[in-house]
């Protein structure tokens with residue numbers, strides 16, 4: 358139970374990410390957050406008290422996280438999750454260790470390292486494509502590039518939320534499921 362994840366919301370209710378239960382309890386004791394949802398009837402015991410385990414917490418003050426999120430080291434993992442661990446060229450499912458991040462428009466042709474220009478590709482396809490666009494290499498993308506333009510933070514949270522129904526209303530899951538189907542199509 359102490360190993361679970363807690364959804365962390367900004368003061369504005371915008372999802373920021375997840376923290377471990379221990380960290381969430383720490384923030385709670387420091388008075389930094391309010392608890393929005395509890396994790397069912399799960400409780401934690403201290404020598405003197407019993408605490409309900411939080412599942413969704415919200416910061417008491419607003420923090421501006423835009424810059425930090427764009428620089429997130431989690432970008433690679435989030436893109437793999439978004440692309441469902443499939444090479445976006447041959448469609449093979451792969452382990453993360455067998456995937457690479459491909460620049461759809463190659464860096465050599467001015468392609469940026471933005472989520473919309475990055476996709477999961479197996480090593481073989483990445484090498485075959487080289488410094489060419491999908492059109493030049495005649496390697497069409499499995500997912501139309503416009504569908505890659507969804508928030509990566511959202512993707513990760515929805516991935517976690519599959520086992521956390523109480524998170525859904527904070528993540529607008531229904532909207533997301535529509536785009537998720539579009540991506541799979």
Ligand SMILES: [Zn+2]
Pocket residue numbers: 444445446447448449478479480481482483
């Ligand atoms: Zn491939």
